[in-house]
Amino acid sequence: MRVAQVTPYFLPHNGGMEMYVYNLSKNLINEGHTVEVITANVPEGRSVEVMDGILVRRLKCLGEPLRNPLVPSIFLLLNELKKFDVIHIHNVYSFTALSFPILKKFCKIPIVLTHHGQLMFGEPMKDLCVRIYEKSARGVVLNSVDTAVALSDSDARQISQQNGGTAADRSPSGHPRNVVTIPNGYDDGKFRPMDTRECKEALGLPPDRKMILNVGRLYGAVKGHEYLIEAMSRIVKKRKDVLCVIVGPGRLYDTLDRQIRSLGLEEYVVLAGGKPHDEIPLWLNACDLFVLPSLSEGNPTVMFEAFGCGKPFVGTRVGGVPEIVTSDDYGLLVDPANPDDLAEKVLTALDREWDREAILACSEQYTWENITREIVGVYDQVLR
Template identity: 25%
Template sequence: MSYPAFQGLLNILNGIIGLKRILLLSWSYRESSKLVGYLLMEILTSFNLLRAYKKHNFKAVLIYQGYMPLTCLMTKLLRKKLLLFIGGSYFKAGFYDSLNHISKLKAYFRRIQEFICHNLSDKIIVLSKSMVKWIGLQPYLDKVSIAPDYPNNLIGKFYVMKPYKSREMCIGYVGALRKCKGPHLLIEAIPYILKEIKNITFLIVGDGPLRETLKRMIKEYNIEKNVKMIGRVSHSDLTYYYNQMRLLVVPSFTEGLPAVILEAMACGVPVLATPVGGIADIIYDGENGFLLKSNHPQEIAKRVVELMKNHNALLEKVSERSALFIKEKFNEKSVAEAWKRIFKQLFFPNNK
C-alpha cells in the first residue's frame, strides 16, 4: 500500500509482532467509491479472509481507515478478534462532501455501516480523545483505545530545511481538494487578505473534485498572480513545499488527526486550523499552533492578517515549538507503546 500513515503503522506492527505474522488484505479506495464497486470490494475481501482462514492461523483482523460490515461479520463468524481503526468521521466526511440531496442520503447510509462495525468490533482504535465524541463512540467506551497511526518516517522525512525567518510571505494549503476539507473557503478568504497585505502568495498543494471549481474562483476573484495551484505532488516532495510556508491553513469541516498537520509542524510551519476531530488535542492555541473560531472566509482572513501583520515574533516561537512537539510526542517509540497496550488488553485482559 502507498498510504504513508498505513505504511508507518505497518512498520510499528512489524516491530511489535513481526512482519511474518501480518497478513495484508488490501483494496483500492477508488474502486470502492461507488456502490457496485464497494459491494464487490466487500465480497472480495470477505472471500480472501475466508481463504486466509483456511491457510493461516491468525488471531485478529485489523480494518484500517474503513467501514466494511461484511468483512466485520465474516471476522466474527470465523471467531476472530476484530480491531477497527478509525481515522475520522465516515459519516461527516460524506455529509460535508455532499453536492446534492441524493449524496446526502448516501451519507446517512454510512451511519448504518458505522453502527454495524462499531457493534461487531472487539476494539475501536481512534487517534485522540476528542475523536471519541466527534465520531459518536460514547456508547462503546469499553471498547475504545487511543493510539495514533504513524506517518511513515515522519521525523526523518519532514524537517526544517529552510529557517523560518528566511521564508517569504507564503500561506499554504495541503490536502485533498474536497468540500469537507474546505479549500474553497480559503480561496474565498484570499480577496479579504489581499486588501490588507499585498505582498503575499498562496500555495495550494493537492488534487481532487474541487480542482476546476477552485480554478474558476481564482479567475473570478482576479487573484491568479497571488495563488499557485501546484496539484498533486509526491510525498517525498512535500518537505520542500512545507518549508516555503509561513503558515498552513486547515479550514476543514471534519477531520481525524491530519497527517498534513503533523508533517507541517515537523517542518516548523505554524498551523491555523478549525478545532474539529482530534485537531484540538495536538494544537494548543498560541502555543504550538492556532485554532480558528470557524471556517468562515472572513474569520480565516481575519486570523491570517492578524498573524502575518502583528505577530512575527510569536510565529517564530510557534515554529520552534511545533517542530519540538512532533519530536517529543510522535516518535516511533511512543506510538509503538500505545499499540502494545492495545494488544495486551485484547489478548491478555487479566494481565496488568
C-alpha cells in the same frame, strides 16, 4: 506477532488513511512483527507485491460507490485470515469493515478497528447516505470489534453517543470500554526542519513572498479550499507580499481555478496540483505558515507533518484538531466556513515571530515510533 492491516485503499492511492497504514506497517515490521496489507486494487496494479518490506495483497474491485471499494473476494480469504494473530481494519465507512462481523464468526481472531474520523462529503445526497449508514450498519461494525481506536476524543465521544450502552460498559472517561484514543502520527525521518530559503529555491518559489501552504486533495467541499481562497481576497487587501500554494490533485481543480480568477487572485493563489509524497517535506519547509481550512477532519496527518517541520499552523476547530492545537505557541484556531475569521488569523500568524523549538517539542510525542508502541499495546490487550 502476525498482523493483517485491512484497508479500503493503500499506496499509491494517496491520502491520510493510506499513509497511516503505511507508517504503522513499516514501524511494526521494524519492531519485529509480521505485517500483510489487504486492500482494493485501486489504482490497478499487481495483485501481490512487496512495498518497502510490506507484503501487499490487492483484491479485485467491482466499483467505488461513495469512495468505498467493493471487494467481495475478501470472503475467499477465510483460511488466509485465520493465520494472523490480530486483524486491524481501517475506516468504519467501508465494505471491508462491514464484512468483518460476518468473517469474525469464522476466523475467531481478535479484531481492532481504527476509526479515521467522521465521513463528510459536503454534498447533501452523499452526506445523507452516510448518515443513514451511521444510524444502521456502523453500530454493528463497531460492536463486533474487540477494540476501536479513535484518532481523537471527539471521535471517541461520537462513537459513544451513537452506540449507546450502559454505564457499566463505559470507562471512567465516559467512552465505551472497547474504545481507546490514540492520535495520528508522522514520520520524523522525512518530516524534519530544513532551510526555508533553500526549499523555496528548489521548488522555484519567490524568496521574498510569505508563503501560505495547504496540502489536501481537491475532491470535495469538505476540505474548505473555497474558504481559503475567499480569505486570500481579504488578506491581499492588507499585504501584498503573500503567496498561497494549494498542493493536491482532484476534480475541483477547475472550479477552484475559476474562483481564483473571478477574484483576481492569479498572482496570489497557485494550484500546484498533486505532488509525490516524498516531495511534501520540501513544500512544508518552504512555507511560512501551514493552513488547514477543513469543514471536517479526524486527526489530519499533514498537521503533524507541518509541526514536525517546525511550521506554525492555522486550522479549523473540527475533529481532533483542537485537541492537538492546545496552545497558541504553535497554532491558531478558526471557525469552519468563516473566511473573515480565517483571514484575520492568517494575518496575525504572518505578523508573529514563532518559536520553532516550541513547535518541534509539541511534535515529538506524535512520531510514528511512539504511536506504534501504543497500538501494539492495544494488540497485546485484545490477545490477552
